[in-house]
Amino acid sequence: MRRPLLPVLGRLWLALILVFLYAPIMVMAAMSFNASPFYQLPFSFSTRWYAEMAGNPQIITAALRSVSIALVVTLIATALGTAASIALFRYDFRGKKVLQLLLFPPIAIPWLITGTAMLIFFFAIGLGRGTPAVIIGHVALALPYVIVTVTARLSSFDITLEEAARSMGAGGWTVLRRVTLPWIAPGMVAGALFAFAVSFDQFVVSYFLSQPGDSTLPVLIYTAIRKGFTPEINAISTIIITVSMAIMFIATRYSRFGGER
Amino acid sequence: MAEITATGDRRRLIAMLSPAYLWLTVAVFLPLSAMLFFSVLTALPQDGPDWSLTLQNYRLFLTDPVYATLLWKSLQLGLTVTVICILIGYPCALVLARTIRGRARETLFLLVILPFWSNSLVRIFSWAIVLRGNGVLELGLNAVLPFDVSLNLMFTTHAVVIGLVHSYLPYVILTSYLALQAIDDDIIDAARSIGAGTLTILWRLLLPLSLPGLLAGAVLVFVPVVGSFMEPRILGGRMGTYYGTVIEDQFVAVYNWPLGAALSFILLAVVLLILTLTSPILRKARL
Numbered sequence: 001m002r003r004p005l006l007p008v009l010g011r012l013w014l015a016l017i018l019v020f021l022y023a024p025i026m027v028m029a030a031m032s033f034n035a036s037p038f039y040q041l042p043f044s045f046s047t048r049w050y051a052e053m054a055g056n057p058q059i060i061t062a063a064l065r066s067v068s069i070a071l072v073v074t075l076i077a078t079a080l081g082t083a084a085s086i087a088l089f090r091y092d093f094r095g096k097k098v099l100q101l102l103l104f105p106p107i108a109i110p111w112l113i114t115g116t117a118m119l120i121f122f123f124a125i126g127l128g129r130g131t132p133a134v135i136i137g138h139v140a141l142a143l144p145y146v147i148v149t150v151t152a153r154l155s156s157f158d159i160t161l162e163e164a165a166r167s168m169g170a171g172g173w174t175v176l177r178r179v180t181l182p183w184i185a186p187g188m189v190a191g192a193l194f195a196f197a198v199s200f201d202q203f204v205v206s207y208f209l210s211q212p213g214d215s216t217l218p219v220l221i222y223t224a225i226r227k228g229f230t231p232e233i234n235a236i237s238t239i240i241i242t243v244s245m246a247i248m249f250i251a252t253r254y255s256r257f258g259g260e261r
Numbered sequence: 262m263a264e265i266t267a268t269g270d271r272r273r274l275i276a277m278l279s280p281a282y283l284w285l286t287v288a289v290f291l292p293l294s295a296m297l298f299f300s301v302l303t304a305l306p307q308d309g310p311d312w313s314l315t316l317q318n319y320r321l322f323l324t325d326p327v328y329a330t331l332l333w334k335s336l337q338l339g340l341t342v343t344v345i346c347i348l349i350g351y352p353c354a355l356v357l358a359r360t361i362r363g364r365a366r367e368t369l370f371l372l373v374i375l376p377f378w379s380n381s382l383v384r385i386f387s388w389a390i391v392l393r394g395n396g397v398l399e400l401g402l403n404a405v406l407p408f409d410v411s412l413n414l415m416f417t418t419h420a421v422v423i424g425l426v427h428s429y430l431p432y433v434i435l436t437s438y439l440a441l442q443a444i445d446d447d448i449i450d451a452a453r454s455i456g457a458g459t460l461t462i463l464w465r466l467l468l469p470l471s472l473p474g475l476l477a478g479a480v481l482v483f484v485p486v487v488g489s490f491m492e493p494r495i496l497g498g499r500m501g502t503y504y505g506t507v508i509e510d511q512f513v514a515v516y517n518w519p520l521g522a523a524l525s526f527i528l529l530a531v532v533l534l535i536l537t538l539t540s541p542i543l544r545k546a547r548l
Binding site: 006007010011013014017018020021022023024025027028031039076080081083084086087088090091093099102103105106108109110111112113114116117118119120121122123124136137139140143147172197200201203204207208218221222225226229233234237240241244245248249251252 | 270273274277278280281282284285287288289290291292293295296299305349350352353355356357360361369371372373374375376378379380381382383384386387388389390391393397427430431434459481484485487488489490491494495505508509512513518521522525528529532536
C-alpha cells in the first residue's frame, strides 16, 4: 500500500508545534542550571542560582504567601462552588439559565478589566489593596472553574440514588455526606486543583490588588523582569512551571475537562 | 431533577447557591458597575470631597487620537495573533483528532494543553531568554548556519506576537480538537465511498462541521489578546505600548484612576460587543 503523504506531514507539524510550545520552557530551565550570570554559553552545570534563590528572603516570603493564598482560595472556592453545583444540578427553577450564564464573565472578560475594576471598588468600600483583596479576587476567578468541573462530574450522577436514600429515612446531611459527595469527589478534587492553579498562577489580578512590598510570586517575578532579571528568577520560574504543570497533569486525570471521551 | 415545590427545598436552594453568587457579585459584578461610575468622575471620592460628575474622560478618548489609535493597534494585534493561531493550530487539531488514535492521542493532546494551564507570566519570561540579543536562539542559529545572523527580535512587535501566539495557541487547538473529534466517522467513510478525495473531505466536510469550534477558539484568543499588557511590556519594550499598557499606566504609574476606568470601560464595551455578536457561535460550539 502507498504510504499517504498527508498523515506524515501532519505528524511532523504536530511535532513542530510541541517543540514550539516546550522549547522556550526547556531553555529557561536549562539556563537556571547554567553557571554564567549573563546566560553565556558554553553551558556549565551549577546549582548556584537555586542556592541563591533559597537564600533570598524576598523570594521565599513571596512563595510562601502565594502558596498560602492559593490554599485559602482552594478551600473557599471548592466549598462554595460544590454547593452551587449541587443546587444547580438538583433543582429546576426560574432564572437558572441566567445563573449559569453569570459564570461566564469572570472567565471571558480580560483580567485587566476585572482587576482594575476590583481595585477601584475595593478602594471605594475601604478594603484597599492587600492579601484579603487578593483572596477575594482569586476566589471569584476560581469559582466558575470549580462549578464547571463539579457539574461535569455530576452529569453522570443518578439523582434517584438521593431519592432512594431519602426514602429509606436518610436526612439531608446524611444523603449529601454518604451518597452525593462520595460520587462527585473526583470532580471536587479536580475542581480544587484547578482553583489552586488559577490562584497560584494568577498574575494580572494579583498585580493590581497586592500591596507593594507584600506581593505574590508572579508579581515579584514581573517586577524583577522589568528591573533586569538574574538567573535566580529562572530558578524560581522553573520551579513554578514544574509545580503548575504537575498540578494540571493530575487535575486532568481526575476530570474530563480535557475533553477525552 | 426536581421542580421546586416545598419551602424547605427553596430554603436549601438559596442556602447552597447564595454564597457563590454573592461572592461573584461582590468581587466581579459590583466592581464592574463601580467602574462605570468612577469613569464619569473628575477625581476619586476617597481623595477629597471636591469631586463631580463629568464626561471629560470619554471626551478625551474621542478627541485625543492617542487612545483610539492604541485601541486600534491592540485590535490589529488581536487579529494578527488570532489568524496565526488558527493557521498553525487548526492543522494540529486536525492531525490529533483524525490521524492519531488511541493512547498516543490522549498523551499528545495532554502535552499540547498542559502549557496552557501553566503560568503564563513564566512562559512569556522564557521567551525573553530565548529571544534576547545574544540569546539562545541567535547563538543556536549561528552555530548551525554558515553565516552570522543577528536576529535582535527582543523588544519588537514580532517578539510580542510570538509570545502571545505561544500563550494562546492551545485555546484554538483545544476547541477545534473537541469539534473535530465529535464528527462521526461514518460520514467520512460515506464521503470516501462515493469517491471524495482527502482535500474534498477536509474542505467540504471537516472544516464546515468543525467551524463553530474553530471560531469559538478564535474568540477566546482574540478577546484576551486585545486586553493584554504584560506580554507587550516584557517582550515589546519601547515598541510594546498598547491599549492595555496605557490602562495599566493609569493605575500603577500615572494614578489617573477615572481615566483608567473610562479606558477600561471602553475596552469592556468592545469585548462585550464581540462576545454578544459571537455568542450564537459560542453556544453552538457547546464549550
